[in-house]
Amino acid sequence: MAEAQNIPVGSTTAGTIAVAAESTVATRMSAPPSFDVADFPVPHGREEEWRFTPLERLRGLHDGTAEAGGVLTVEVTAPEGVTVETVDRSDARIGRAGTPVDRVAAQAYSSFEKASVVSVPKEAVLTEPIRIAVHGEGGTAYGHQVVELGAFAEAVVVIDHTGDAVLAANVDFVLGDGAKLTVVSVQDWDDTAVHVSQHNALVGRDASFKSVVVTFGGDLVRLSPLVQYAGTGGEAELFGLYFTDAGQHQEHRLLVDHNTPHCKSNVAYKGALQGDGAHAVWIGDVLIQAAAEGTDTYELNRNLVLTDGARVDSVPNLEIETGEIVGAGHASATGRFDDEQLFYLMSRGIRAEEARRLVVRGFFAELVQQIGLPDVEERLLAKIDAELEASV
Amino acid sequence: MATLEIRDLHVSVEADNSTKEILKGVDLTVKQGETHAIMGPNGSGKSTLAYSIAGHPKYTITSGTVTLDGEDVLEMSVDERARAGMFLAMQYPVEVPGVSVSNFLRTSATAIRGEAPKLRTWVKEVKTAMETLQMDPAFAERNVNEGFSGGEKKRHEILQLELLKPKIAILDETDSGLDVDALRQVSEGVNRVHASGEVGTLLITHYTRILRYIKPDFVHVFAKGKIVASGGPELADELEAEGYEKYTKGGVTA
Numbered sequence A: 001m002a003e004a005q006n007i008p009v010g011s012t013t014a015g016t017i018a019v020a021a022e023s024t025v026a027t028r029m030s031a032p033p034s035f036d037v038a039d040f041p042v043p044h045g046r047e048e049e050w051r052f053t054p055l056e057r058l059r060g061l062h063d064g065t066a067e068a069g070g071v072l073t074v075e076v077t078a079p080e081g082v083t084v085e086t087v088d089r090s091d092a093r094i095g096r097a098g099t100p101v102d103r104v105a106a107q108a109y110s111s112f113e114k115a116s117v118v119s120v121p122k123e124a125v126l127t128e129p130i131r132i133a134v135h136g137e138g139g140t141a142y143g144h145q146v147v148e149l150g151a152f153a154e155a156v157v158v159i160d161h162t163g164d165a166v167l168a169a170n171v172d173f174v175l176g177d178g179a180k181l182t183v184v185s186v187q188d189w190d191d192t193a194v195h196v197s198q199h200n201a202l203v204g205r206d207a208s209f210k211s212v213v214v215t216f217g218g219d220l221v222r223l224s225p226l227v228q229y230a231g232t233g234g235e236a237e238l239f240g241l242y243f244t245d246a247g248q249h250q251e252h253r254l255l256v257d258h259n260t261p262h263c264k265s266n267v268a269y270k271g272a273l274q275g276d277g278a279h280a281v282w283i284g285d286v287l288i289q290a291a292a293e294g295t296d297t298y299e300l301n302r303n304l305v306l307t308d309g310a311r312v313d314s315v316p317n318l319e320i321e322t323g324e325i326v327g328a329g330h331a332s333a334t335g336r337f338d339d340e341q342l343f344y345l346m347s348r349g350i351r352a353e354e355a356r357r358l359v360v361r362g363f364f365a366e367l368v369q370q371i372g373l374p375d376v377e378e379r380l381l382a383k384i385d386a387e388l389e390a391s392v
Numbered sequence B: 001m002a003t004l005e006i007r008d009l010h011v012s013v014e015a016d017n018s019t020k021e022i023l024k025g026v027d028l029t030v031k032q033g034e035t036h037a038i039m040g041p042n043g044s045g046k047s048t049l050a051y052s053i054a055g056h057p058k059y060t061i062t063s064g065t066v067t068l069d070g071e072d073v074l075e076m077s078v079d080e081r082a083r084a085g086m087f088l089a090m091q092y093p094v095e096v097p098g099v100s101v102s103n104f105l106r107t108s109a110t111a112i113r114g115e116a117p118k119l120r121t122w123v124k125e126v127k128t129a130m131e132t133l134q135m136d137p138a139f140a141e142r143n144v145n146e147g148f149s150g151g152e153k154k155r156h157e158i159l160q161l162e163l164l165k166p167k168i169a170i171l172d173e174t175d176s177g178l179d180v181d182a183l184r185q186v187s188e189g190v191n192r193v194h195a196s197g198e199v200g201t202l203l204i205t206h207y208t209r210i211l212r213y214i215k216p217d218f219v220h221v222f223a224k225g226k227i228v229a230s231g232g233p234e235l236a237d238e239l240e241a242e243g244y245e246k247y248t249k250g251g252v253t254a
């Protein structure tokens, strides 16, 4: 059921499956989820949820010293039939998909001024994606984005993050019954950007949520996808890939909260790292609550370390409060691309850079092929190629 | 005609902060179309010779020369050597996670041939080569050497030999770990490549068994870091009957 292997390359892979009477995911948090930043103590770095994050690089997002005033544009392009609104904090549609789980998310929630709400009416099946282009021109910003799908609606949302920013945000995805939503979130920031964001999905009855998180850029990116179910029969697939370069900190902290019976979740994140000080963190918390009978869940994280000096921390954590489940498992492994592999490929005439690219592309392609949406897959592979062309 | 010339090659490795000389003056000439068998006991330096010619970074050439048609091989990077026409079938082929066999083969064929092979003929070429080596087509989609059995790894090496068509092929114990059927299929592969007349083969082996299938023109005995005796196929028969003892006991001169 569980597999945790580790090739030590300055990495840790700790895996646990706890059969718990009470959730330790909850007890590990320094405060219960809350919309109010005042409910969270200022982290000092030793807390479970902050111990991997270099606080000094958060530019004050965590301790209240970061002041909004930056330039950040959010441009939404949506096909006909979709409503795009900019609303006040008081709008009832905000904050329904999940509650901030850490201080920075709460800070974002306490500080944003206007939110953007994108609504797809019930039964609308979009043939074109909704595009949300988030572009920073420097400075600090707090944001809130809502994407709502009515019952049986189907949509693909592509969120692109580019430029430079210190951004803390929450994104809500609310899926009506039987709705199908695919979200591709690409973090293609400049090397100076800081991006801390919580992605909340509330999956309706028989709805399916697919998330594809792609993190290439930024000085520090810390994303916390949270999935909860509003009814039985919901499905969530969370895919992620990251390419962590020298000096970058990229952290993905997932929490799938099986709070409802007969729901599924499947998590697969893969990362490649290269260069001094490249640091990737992956936390996969899956909680199967006592009520969530018939749950089927699997989570996987794989890392490929291309050079010395990079570090991976990978922590899958599965908590099961009911024995009446269909399946639950996790796997985490960190391997390295070493000199022997390089020699082998080069001895077949392949140049060193191409050998590296070949390995990384193949490693990611395996994941991309699981997404099941040809145009998204194609775009991603092209993106990976461009990233590899530029950096490997 | 392509010629590989190895002259007075000395090679050492760094081990535990000390330098250890492994090759102590190897002389050998291999011409296109010829098959040379190098036979020697464990630890005599056969793989070191193979890796040094291929350019493995672990081995330091302290003196001597290796040339291919007069070009200095030792000056070339590992990939340049391969593109110049050298091929090493490794004793222990390396697993490469994330890279499928089909992608790997195509990428290396593109590198060696200088252009991407035409897709349609390529697919057929690979399929045919795999069939003759009795490799399941499913291998094309697996990651390079990952989870392959010893025999499967060796077949995969010979598959590459057939597709890349080098001028000089060094086969390092391609026979070890193979059962009789696999040995025959792999040998047939080597013989097919040889039959083209365009490859010079350096067959490194510990056992005479493979020489029932592959007929060498020359046999060399390798001991303590150099070639200590050279002859025709009859030398292999002598080794079969008497073993390496005569060559490994001190005081032997080449």
Ligand SMILES: Nc1ncnc2c1ncn2[C@@H]1O[C@H](COP(=O)(O)OP(=O)(O)OP(=O)(O)O)[C@@H](O)[C@H]1O
Pocket: B013, B014, B015, B020, B022, B040, B041, B042, B043, B044, B045, B046, B047, B048, B049, B058, B091, B173, B206
């Ligand atoms: N990287 C290395 N570090 C230390 N010693 C090495 C290294 N590579 C080879 N050697 C040593 O050099 C000697 C020759 O090794 P080599 O692998 O070339 O022998 P071989 O003839 O191929 O043996 P076999 O028949 O077992 O394959 C051995 O004593 C071996 O331990």
Ligand SMILES: [Mg+2]
Pocket: B046, B047, B048, B091, B172, B173
């Ligand atoms: Mg050897």
